[in-house]
Amino acid sequence: MSAAQKRGFAWLSFALTAGLALVAGLAAIHAANADKTPTLRITLAARGMAFYLEGDDTPNPTLTIPADSSIEICLRNEDRGSLHDLACPDLDLRTMQLSAGRSQTIRFRTPAEPGRSQYRCTLHPIMMRGEIRVVAPSGAPAPGGQMNTPR
Ligand SMILES: [Cu+2]
Numbered sequence: 001m002s003a004a005q006k007r008g009f010a011w012l013s014f015a016l017t018a019g020l021a022l023v024a025g026l027a028a029i030h031a032a033n034a035d036k037t038p039t040l041r042i043t044l045a046a047r048g049m050a051f052y053l054e055g056d057d058t059p060n061p062t063l064t065i066p067a068d069s070s071i072e073i074c075l076r077n078e079d080r081g082s083l084h085d086l087a088c089p090d091l092d093l094r095t096m097q098l099s100a101g102r103s104q105t106i107r108f109r110t111p112a113e114p115g116r117s118q119y120r121c122t123l124h125p126i127m128m129r130g131e132i133r134v135v136a137p138s139g140a141p142a143p144g145g146q147m148n149t150p151r
Contacts, residue, residue: 037070038069038070038071038072038107039066039069039070039071040065040066040069040070040071040072041071041072041073041074042063042065042071042072042073042074043073043074043076044073044074044075044076044086045075045076045077045078046075046076046077046078046079046082046084046086046098046121046128047077047078047079048079049079049082049124049127049128050127050128051086051119051121051128051130060128060129060130061130062130062131062132062133063119063130063131063132063133064133064135065110065132065133065134065135066110066134066135066136066137067110067111067112067113067114067134067135067136067137068109068110068111068112068137069109069110069137070107070108070109071107071108071109071110072105072106072107073086073093073105073106073108074103074104074105075095075098075103075104075105075106076098076102076103077098077099077100077101077102077103078100078101079100080100081100082100082123082124083097083098083099083123084097084098084121084123084124084128085097085098085121085122085123086106086119086120086121087119087120087121087122088117088118088119088120088132090115090117090118090132091108091110091111091117091132091134092108093106093108093119094106094122097122097123110134111134113134114133114134114135114136115133115134116131116132116133116134117131117132117134118130118131118132119131119132
């Protein structure tokens with residue numbers, strides 16, 4: 001191999017490597033954007049043995065979320081001295097048990113079919129419970145929508 005051929009080979013392999021790195025980088029950015037742009041973000045606070053949406057005094061509110069969408073729920077425990085979590089077995093959601101001042105964000109994809117499920121704190125399931133309504137993306141509730149989980 002001549003010096004010129006060697007230089008050419010070195011340049012070619014550099015260009016190939018750089019090209020592959022660029023493609024991999026773009027793919028990673030694309031994937032990250034797809035994951036990190038939820039359709040809806042919900043912040044729930046746990047306090048006084050109930051869940052509350054930010055800026056709303058309704059205890060254990062119904063959470064209405066669109067079907068077939070990427071959702072992010074952030075649970076924050078504001079109760080001194082009590083652990084709380086958030087679970088919805090139908091939708092396969094569960095946070096850790098959070099001590100006062102801690103929060104956790106969970107991301108999930110809603111089912112394609114509208115329906116209703118219960119959410120609760122597994123430590124205080126009688127006091128801390130509410131409904132999650134998965135609605136058609138248009139916002140129109142499905143007629144008599146049932147969750148697609150056998151009971
Ligand atoms: Cu609790």
